[in-house]
Amino acid sequence: MDEQLFTVGQAARASGLSPKAIRLYEHKGLLPPAERTEAGYRLFSDDDLATLRFVRQAKTLGLRLDEIGDILALRRGGSAPCQHVLRLLDQRIAELDRTMAELRQLRTGLTRTRHDAADQTRATGGVCRIIEHAPPTSKNDHSRN
Amino acid sequence: MDEQLFTVGQAARASGLSPKAIRLYEHKGLLPPAERTEAGYRLFSDDDLATLRFVRQAKTLGLRLDEIGDILALRRGGSAPCQHVLRLLDQRIAELDRTMAELRQLRTGLTRTRHDAADQTRATGGVCRIIEHAPPTSKNDHSRN
DNA sequence: TTATGACCTTGCCCTTGGGGCAAAGTCAAG
DNA sequence: CTTGACTTTGCCCCAAGGGCAAGGTCATAA
Numbered sequence: 326m327d328e329q330l331f332t333v334g335q336a337a338r339a340s341g342l343s344p345k346a347i348r349l350y351e352h353k354g355l356l357p358p359a360e361r362t363e364a365g366y367r368l369f370s371d372d373d374l375a376t377l378r379f380v381r382q383a384k385t386l387g388l389r390l391d392e393i394g395d396i397l398a399l400r401r402g403g404s405a406p407c408q409h410v411l412r413l414l415d416q417r418i419a420e421l422d423r424t425m426a427e428l429r430q431l432r433t434g435l436t437r438t439r440h441d442a443a444d445q446t447r448a449t450g451g452v453c454r455i456i457e458h459a460p461p462t463s464k465n466d467h468s469r470n
Numbered sequence: 471m472d473e474q475l476f477t478v479g480q481a482a483r484a485s486g487l488s489p490k491a492i493r494l495y496e497h498k499g500l501l502p503p504a505e506r507t508e509a510g511y512r513l514f515s516d517d518d519l520a521t522l523r524f525v526r527q528a529k530t531l532g533l534r535l536d537e538i539g540d541i542l543a544l545r546r547g548g549s550a551p552c553q554h555v556l557r558l559l560d561q562r563i564a565e566l567d568r569t570m571a572e573l574r575q576l577r578t579g580l581t582r583t584r585h586d587a588a589d590q591t592r593a594t595g596g597v598c599r600i601i602e603h604a605p606p607t608s609k610n611d612h613s614r615n
Numbered sequence: 616t617t618a619t620g621a622c623c624t625t626g627c628c629c630t631t632g633g634g635g636c637a638a639a640g641t642c643a644a645g
Numbered sequence: 646c647t648t649g650a651c652t653t654t655g656c657c658c659c660a661a662g663g664g665c666a667a668g669g670t671c672a673t674a675a
Binding site for chain 1: 524527528531532541555556559560562563566567569570573574576577579580581583584598600601602
């Protein structure tokens with residue numbers, strides 16, 4: 326049997342993640358504690374690599390690390406996590422819709438503000454009319470990346 | 471002259487911010503260091519309140535605290551920050567467009583994944599086909615709030 | 616053999632915009 | 646005088662790592 330083992334760096338290259346991220350995932354329990362060489366170097370198995378790739382893919386679906394961790398835990402517990410995953414995906418989609426609606430609204434407000442302000446760019450008294458006279462945009466969220 | 475002065479709590483209520491946030495803004499230089507009573511209580515002037523309201527409004531426009539700080543600094547420096555603000559707004563709008571495009575793409579991918587997976591919810595070998603067989607979504611961002 | 620460079624280890628601080636909590640001082644009213 | 650509401654500072658927390666430092670390890674080239 327091929328007992329292929331990999332260091333963090335190799336695992337990182339093989340999975341498209343950073344070594345730091347891999348250590349973080351291990352720390353957070355997404356990965357079982359890696360084997361170690363005598364010198365203390367982490368050693369990852371092919372299984373670990375598969376898990377890492379899974380994590381990476383799950384991340385591109387917008388799942389959070391703890392959600393991914395739950396999925397992996399379910400799986401290690403023997404049950405098929407797919408129902409759970411479907412629920413998570415539905416949640417994410419709904420959340421995306423909410424976020425996008427907010428962003429659309431924000432953009433509309435910003436554009437109006439920008440347009441209204443295009444010429445009367447003189448500050449008179451306050452700090453800046455553009456901002457002060459902007460229509461109050463709903464709540465506060467504006468999740469920057 | 472009415473020399474109205476306010477404690478953090480009062481300023482918070484008057485501006486719709488939290489006391490903690492106000493202290494943070496002061497700490498970050500958005501506000502000049504507040505006066506203090508003998509006992510060390512912060513005292514805010516009407517000017518400060520105006521600034522706080524300005525900050526709040528600027529935040530609803532999606533500006534970051536440091537950007538708002540720049541605007542206020544420009545203003546305190548005597549120049550009208552409006553040109554600067556226009557630039558910031560344009561940047562924000564462009565950024566919003568980028569973000570929304572990404573989210574739209576993500577949503578599309580998620581929906582397809584969700585749809586494809588609706589029935590074959592059995593995990594076979596890997597962790598979860600739904601995720602493993604999902605089309606790779608572009609990059610990674612998915613800014614959660 | 617050794618020295619060099621590439622790799623690994625842990626650990627700490629940084630990011631955003633505060634929230635929450637704690638210990639302790641202050642103020643006004645009863 | 647005490648009670649309760651308010652304030653102060655300070656520290657830890659969130660997500661998901663990035664960056665850096667100090668130090669240990671490994672393999673290869675001279």
